[in-house]
Amino acid sequence: METRPYFIAGDLLCSLLVGGVTGVAAIATFSEAWPMPAAMLVGMLLGMAVAAVGILAFGRFFGMIELQMPAMLSGMLAGMIVAMIVTRRPLPPSTGAILGGVLGLATFVAVWLADAWLSGDGARWTR
Amino acid sequence: MDALTRRKWDRAAGAFDFINGLGAERRWWPVKHEFFSAMRGKVLFVAVGTGLDIGHFPPGLEIVGIDISDKMLEKARPRVEAYAGAMTLRHLDVHDLDYPAGTFDQVFTSCTFCSVTDPVRGLEAVRRVLKPAGELHMFEHTGSRYFPFNALLHLMNPIARLTGPEINRDTVDNVRRAGFDLVEVRHAFLDVVKTIHAVAPSPRVADPLHPEQIPLQLDEPLLVAPSDGL
Numbered sequence: 001m002e003t004r005p006y007f008i009a010g011d012l013l014c015s016l017l018v019g020g021v022t023g024v025a026a027i028a029t030f031s032e033a034w035p036m037p038a039a040m041l042v043g044m045l046l047g048m049a050v051a052a053v054g055i056l057a058f059g060r061f062f063g064m065i066e067l068q069m070p071a072m073l074s075g076m077l078a079g080m081i082v083a084m085i086v087t088r089r090p091l092p093p094s095t096g097a098i099l100g101g102v103l104g105l106a107t108f109v110a111v112w113l114a115d116a117w118l119s120g121d122g123a124r125w126t127r
Numbered sequence: 128m129d130a131l132t133r134r135k136w137d138r139a140a141g142a143f144d145f146i147n148g149l150g151a152e153r154r155w156w157p158v159k160h161e162f163f164s165a166m167r168g169k170v171l172f173v174a175v176g177t178g179l180d181i182g183h184f185p186p187g188l189e190i191v192g193i194d195i196s197d198k199m200l201e202k203a204r205p206r207v208e209a210y211a212g213a214m215t216l217r218h219l220d221v222h223d224l225d226y227p228a229g230t231f232d233q234v235f236t237s238c239t240f241c242s243v244t245d246p247v248r249g250l251e252a253v254r255r256v257l258k259p260a261g262e263l264h265m266f267e268h269t270g271s272r273y274f275p276f277n278a279l280l281h282l283m284n285p286i287a288r289l290t291g292p293e294i295n296r297d298t299v300d301n302v303r304r305a306g307f308d309l310v311e312v313r314h315a316f317l318d319v320v321k322t323i324h325a326v327a328p329s330p331r332v333a334d335p336l337h338p339e340q341i342p343l344q345l346d347e348p349l350l351v352a353p354s355d356g357l
Contacts, residue, residue: 002316007154048282063151065268065294066316072279111317118273119314 001116002066008112010062015070015104018054019078022047023100024093026082036087043083047075070111074104128220129244133195136242139291140198143177152179155266158315159183159237162266162322166190168232171256173221174239178203186211191231193219221249226256233257236265240301241292250305257327263307265323266315270295276317299323 002008025046030039051072059067078100085091085099163183175181175192176199184190190212194200197218207214219225221243234253243249253263271277280295287294299312299321307325314321 002154010150059150060146061150063154064146065151065320066154067150068283069276069279069317069319072283073275076279114273114276115317118317 001119002112007062007066010058011067011070011112012105012108014054014058014062014067015074015108016101017104018047018051018071019074019100019102019104019107020097021054021100022050022075022078023082023096023098023103025050026079026100027086027091027093027096030083030086032087032090034083034087036084039083039087040080043079043081044076045079046083047077047079048072049075050079051075070104070108073111074100074107077107078103128195128223132242132244133220135291136194136196137198140177140196140202143199144179144202148177148179155315155320158322159266162264163235165262165264165324166233166235169230171226171231171234171253173234173236173253174242175200175203175207175216176237178206180237181206181210181214184210184212184214188212188214190214191217193217193221193224195220222252224252224256228255229258229261230256231258231261233262233264236263236267238267238292240265240267240298241269241294241296246296246298246301247304250301250307254306254327259327260329261327262310263302263323263325263327265298265302265325266321267298267323268292268294268320269298269318271318273318276319280319 002011026043029046030043051068051074054071054075055064055068058071081103082091082096082099159180160183163180164185166185166188168188170188170190172190172192175194178192181203190210192203192207192214193216194203200216200218203216207216221239222245234257240246240249257263270280277295284293284295299309302323302325303309306328308328310324310326312321312323
């Protein structure tokens with residue numbers, strides 16, 4: 001599991017930015033006129049596109065393969081959730097940014113905990 | 128030689144160090160340093176790329192580095208010349224390994240079998256050139272067994288494979304299917320980035336890849352102790 005501050009900060013920053021930008025983009029894209037399932041699906045794709053940009057921007061400094069997991073999941077989740085809410089009631093862009101950022105933070109923590117579980121000593125096996 | 132794969136990696140050679148030479152190398156430095164410290168004897172390094180990993184190699188070894196891309200090999204040449212041992216490079220596809228059976232003590236790979244067109248056939252070719260009980264050491268990124276990581280990797284794979292590797296392969300299973308005995312798998316990031324240690328089977332039974340060898344009669348199984356934790 002990653003414990004070095006440089007990489008934790010990089011992964012976290014990328015997830016926060018991807019989540020926040022996706023939240024704002026989702027608010028700019030969707031409205032109450034959208035059917036919720038379609039908005040959630042397109043929102044997820046929108047989040048993937050934002051994450052791809054984030055991964056390209058941050059990947060050189062923090063490693064693309066490791067960065068892509070939290071960043072891509074942050075984008076997908078933020079896009080889906082914010083799009084879902086916007087089809088019910090309008091939100092200001094700042095709320096979208098905060099909500100997306102919080103989802104990015106939650107995703108980063110979940111991936112970090114999953115990594116701690118999967119790459120710990122218990123995950124090593126021999127045969 | 129697989130022309131499509133060769134062209135893909137020739138194209139990637141120009142920006143390879145720019146993309147991978149800083150963050151990824153720094154992130155995996157401790158894992159790779161320990162991983163490559165296991166090098167012993169005559170070693171085949173499959174897919175040497177631009178030679179970013181050569182800095183981890185212990186000095187004084189006899190190493191052959193191969194790669195499908197001659198553009199990658201051009202970039203690797205200064206790093207090979209700086210290596211304090213006997214390292215040679217060959218432009219060669221792993222599927223077409225032309226060394227006699229049982230040439231190498233060990234084979235090392237680093238993010239290689241995500242890109243080999245037919246991974247099981249490539250690993251069988253690797254097994255053929257290994258001595259009996261010769262070791263295969265792999266540092267690879269693979270697919271995941273766990274949701275949502277497996278779904279994400281499957282979803283992103285069609286895009287990833289256009290520019291470089293496949294990101295959803297079950298490389299551990301491919302190693303098994305190629306006839307290796309697995310010794311140890313260690314996860315470095317989730318269950319996606321991992322090291323795999325396997326051995327070519329000792330000729331206790333007739334091996335079609337080593338027909339010249341007389342099967343040994345061993346009463347005890349070969350035991351290999353796992354190394355210490357990361």
